[in-house]
Amino acid sequence: DAKTTQPTSMDCAEGRAANLPCNHSTISGNEYVYWYRQIHSQGPQYIIHGLKNNETNEMASLIITEDRKSSTLILPHATLRDTAVYYCIVPRGGGSQGNLIFGKGTKLSVKP
Amino acid sequence: GAGVSQSPRYKVTKRGQDVALRCDPISGHVSLYWYRQALGQGPEFLTYFNYEAQQDKSGLPNDRFSAERPEGSISTLTIQRTEQRDSAMYRCASSLHGPKANSPLHFGNGTRLTVT
Numbered sequence: 001d002a003k004t005t006q007p008t009s010m011d012c013a014e015g016r017a018a019n020l021p022c023n024h025s026t027i028s029g030n031e032y033v034y035w036y037r038q039i040h041s042q043g044p045q046y047i048i049h050g051l052k053n054n055e056t057n058e059m060a061s062l063i064i065t066e067d068r069k070s071s072t073l074i075l076p077h078a079t080l081r082d083t084a085v086y087y088c089i090v091p092r093g094g095g096s097q098g099n100l101i102f103g104k105g106t107k108l109s110v111k112p
Numbered sequence: 113g114a115g116v117s118q119s120p121r122y123k124v125t126k127r128g129q130d131v132a133l134r135c136d137p138i139s140g141h142v143s144l145y146w147y148r149q150a151l152g153q154g155p156e157f158l159t160y161f162n163y164e165a166q167q168d169k170s171g172l173p174n175d176r177f178s179a180e181r182p183e184g185s186i187s188t189l190t191i192q193r194t195e196q197r198d199s200a201m202y203r204c205a206s207s208l209h210g211p212k213a214n215s216p217l218h219f220g221n222g223t224r225l226t227v228t
Contacts, residue, residue, distance in 0.1 A: 034216070041201075041222075042221060043203055043205070043222055044203075044205075044219045045219070046216035085154075091214075098145065098211035099157040103154055105154055
């Protein structure tokens with residue numbers, strides 16, 4: 001996978017927007033950016049993915065810079081239940097290899 | 113609908129015994145993946161299948177580990193002659209289409225294996 005760099009941890013106040021950054025400067029033209037999160041001991045949960053356009057779904061928004069070297073996951077109104085480890089992943093070769101590298105992710109703590 | 117189901121939820125075994133971990137993917141999902149997760153770490157890829165064909169087993173640590181998906185649905189991950197270092201959470205995931213279609217993975221809640 002293209003190497004991604006994320007902060008180890010972040011805090012966010014409940015009700016405020018959580019903006020989680022990810023650097024992926026070696027990303028190739030056909031490689032998507034994926035975000036998953038893992039709440040406590042549950043299995044990872046898919047959040048969103050994108051190629052070059054910004055994306056939004058019911059969970060979050062994904063903003064990808066024009067040069068595609070970085071992206072930001074936005075949780076518009078964070079709740080306590082959003083406390084989790086968030087993983088930014090760029091599957092190598094557009095995902096054709098089926099092997100996602102999760103890394104250590106960002107531990108987001110949403111505080112009341 | 114039902115998600116990815118794994119059994120057993122917990123497995124405690126003695127060193128040297130064989131164990132079989134089962135994964136029942138979401139119905140109709142083409143691809144099935146096995147990952148292993150140590151405490152405090154992200155999941156690590158083990159192997160994956162498209163239908164019944166094992167496409168990549170590069171993540172299996174050694175030849176004590178094997179996996180099969182004979183009918184393209186349920187999969188079994190088998191660990192022979194277990195060792196204490198095999199203790200971990202084993203997670204299964206499935207996706208509607210294969211990796212080339214950029215289908216998101218849906219994970220089960222895992223099997224916690226403890227080798228004593």
